[in-house]
Amino acid sequence: VMKKANYLITICARGGSKGIPGKNIKEIGGKPLLVYTAEAALEYVRKHPADIVLSTDSEDIRRVGAEAGVPTDYERPDFLADDVCGKPEAIKDVMLYAEKHYGKRYDYVIDLDVTSPIRTLEDIEKSVEMIAANDDALTIFSVSPCGRNPYFNQVEESEDGYCHVVIDGKFTTRQGSPKVYDINGSIYVYRREALDCENPRAVTPRSIIYVMDHICFDLDEPLDYEYLAYLVESGRLKQLLKK
Numbered sequence: 001v002m003k004k005a006n007y008l009i010t011i012c013a014r015g016g017s018k019g020i021p022g023k024n025i026k027e028i029g030g031k032p033l034l035v036y037t038a039e040a041a042l043e044y045v046r047k048h049p050a051d052i053v054l055s056t057d058s059e060d061i062r063r064v065g066a067e068a069g070v071p072t073d074y075e076r077p078d079f080l081a082d083d084v085c086g087k088p089e090a091i092k093d094v095m096l097y098a099e100k101h102y103g104k105r106y107d108y109v110i111d112l113d114v115t116s117p118i119r120t121l122e123d124i125e126k127s128v129e130m131i132a133a134n135d136d137a138l139t140i141f142s143v144s145p146c147g148r149n150p151y152f153n154q155v156e157e158s159e160d161g162y163c164h165v166v167i168d169g170k171f172t173t174r175q176g177s178p179k180v181y182d183i184n185g186s187i188y189v190y191r192r193e194a195l196d197c198e199n200p201r202a203v204t205p206r207s208i209i210y211v212m213d214h215i216c217f218d219l220d221e222p223l224d225y226e227y228l229a230y231l232v233e234s235g236r237l238k239q240l241l242k243k
Contacts, residue, residue: 015058029232038068088200143181
């Protein structure tokens with residue numbers, strides 16, 4: 001049984017993007033990308049008590065968020081919307097705003113990333129349950145199994161021009177190497193303590209992981225958007241997310 005606590009869901013979406021202009025509201029499968037994450041947040045709050053807040057510096061993103069049904073009163077300040085600001089700092093600022101706005105202190109902040117939208121309600125629920133059950137954990141984040149392993153088949157170049165395995169060891173198979181994962185960026189849950197410090201981080205010495213058992217990837221290149229559009233429009237995504 002989960003302890004009674006206050007939860008905030010943050011959806012952070014900057015307007016500026018050098019790689020793909022307007023990427024947070026780019027249409028995929030007939031709706032803006034942001035809407036996929038807004039729908040996931042709204043599905044969660046229909047079942048569990050939590051507040052939602054959108055953090056953006058863009059009026060276009062704010063309009064799309066409002067149409068999707070998420071609160072958009074918060075305005076992200078410019079210094080938290082540039083290319084050098086860490087996302088946890090932006091999450092901390094919007095959390096402090098929401099606490100004043102809603103008149104409560106949050107125990108956990110659930111951040112759902114707009115550009116990594118392949119997640120299920122169960123993924124969010126399990127992530128929250130896992131950190132709530134681990135009193136020492138400061139954060140939890142979603143990960144995916146990866147095919148490349150720095151102990152086995154990832155190499156880096158030395159100063160002498162020769163290559164070597166990134167982490168030296170005696171491993172002869174990937175299966176026999178230590179397990180490694182890709183952070184897929186879809187779900188982060190912060191315990192309050194993780195955001196109260198001066199330089200909050202998502203990955204801490206007391207972080208745990210939630211391993212997704214289905215496809216999930218961060219949209220970074222134009223081809224990623226085309227791939228997601230194919231999965232959505234062909235119905236393959238629904239098939240892939242079914243247990």
